[in-house]
Amino acid sequence: MSFINAVVAFVELEARRIRYNITEVITRVVQPILWLVVFGPIMASVRALPTDGIPYIAFITPGVILQSVTFVSIFYGLTIVWERESGILKKLLTTPVPRIAIVLGRSSASVIRAFMQFMIITPIALLIGVRIVPNPLDIMFVIIIITITSVGFSAFSIWIATFMKTRERFMGIGQAITMPLFFASNSIYPINIMPPIFKAISLGNPLTYSIDALRKTLIIGTLDGLITDIVALIIFTTIFTLLASIQFRRLIE
Amino acid sequence: MADIAVSTRGLVKIYSNTVKALDGVSINVNHGEIFAVLGPNGAGKTTLMRILTTQLRPTSGEAYVLGYNVVSDGDKVRRFIGYVPQEFSVWTDLSGYENLLIYAKIYGVPRHEINERINEVLRFMDLSDASKRLVRTYSGGMIRRLEIATALLIEPEILFLDEPTIGLDPAARKMVWDKLTALNKELGLTIFFNSHYMDEVEMYADRLVILNKGKVVVEGAADELKRSVGGEVVELTVDDMSKTVHRVNEMNSLGIRDVNIDNDRGIVRVIVDNAEEALPVIITTLRDAGVRIIKASISRPTLDDVFLKYVGGKISEEGRLQEVRTLRSVIKKG
Structure with missing residues (x-):
């Protein structure tokens, strides 16, 4: 019971912080909007990429959404590191809340921010003519995919953060990780047109599976092969949540 | 409840197998007293407090808070202690009231009592008027008082404060201490604090230990120690x-x-x-x-003299440099 109360309190904390920082939310969606509104239509007019009959802007929409989700997850996974530098993490450790609730609760910050991105980018995609699948089952999967991706990448960033303990060392990391992840995936072009080496890298990139899953559920409306994507995502998220939890002790000391 | 609020026996803490932060610390703190741990930077004060507040496990030795073992009964200890770390422990992009609200929920204060409890601690800390403002706009002294207010939300039996007035101007320091002594006198709260300000320890602590290089140098009442110097x-x-x-x-x-x-x-x-x-x-x-x-x-005689007699300024400075160097190399190795 105290476990759930604490996690809910952390969610409320994040919601209240967002309310005071609307500018930040808006600046974060500028880049994804540029991809959709500028890059998308221009590339679509070339008709150079084989997208299996999906309009090009619709093809890149899941990639753009998830790039944004990945970025905020990696960024807010770090929140806990910043709170280690301040005294907040120390203080939380002395409250009656179980430690796992602290890790999960603070990571929930990234899930909330990720959904904020999704809720802003998707209507814009709709406005410029992207058609999404209005099926409740598909929408449910969309929510699951975004949540797992967000938890996975924030665990990944906490794990990395346990090695580089200061904020300064981590400042540029969001950009440094997310852009290569974005380009080495099926976000803006299909994997099968890539040179073999990049193809191999993409298949090892968790973002590829997230994007494939989101494309299937949000744009195409098929559950075929979804299981592979979801299993891959679950493996990724589990591995890094475990690694982050094991290494978490290093952050405390 | 026993008369002893905090006791430790032969507490040792070694970080990453090389840095010995605590080297056999044994202390006793009585119920209802203001107890100070005085020592230079790097003496082990923060490590001791982090063990007592269940954040770190000791390498060896035992520690009890209110009779509960801090390792095996950590969850019970956490229900009765308030803690204010040396650094920031509030969110500056929220208002004072919202900080208290979030902490009250994290602590699990019953829903119908939350509002009343928050108003009570705000009033006690003289922050009622500023409660709707963002913490970013607070002065250093107001932030410290807000942090103490959050620690009071669960009505603790012991308050642990790590360098409570570090970086504050004299007026803000006095205000913080006026509140703390009032808590001690009116509510009988036991206060355990770390400090490297001799004057503060001398003025407010009933009893103290001097810690240097992870060892207790001397323990006693301030007057007693001063008399021992001459x-x-x-x-x-x-x-x-x-x-x-x-x-x-x-x-x-x-x-x-x-x-x-x-x-x-x-x-x-x-x-x-x-x-x-x-x-x-x-x-x-x-x-x-x-x-x-x-x-x-x-x-x-002041506590300065006590410190000089038992520790000797020069020696501890050298020791500190050595310690910092070792610590840095450990951090570098990751």
């Missing part, structure tokens, strides 16, 4: 310190208890029973011996 001190600025020490040591008749050199300030301290009587004699003797006296003054 009556009064004659401070001399001279051109030849070693000759001065030598000559003064030869003067047995004056009730001279101790002579030591404070290298940091470049002075010789002579601890005597009655400084006013001793001073003229000391001056005459030194002049006869050819020592030039540049300045002479008299002072009553």
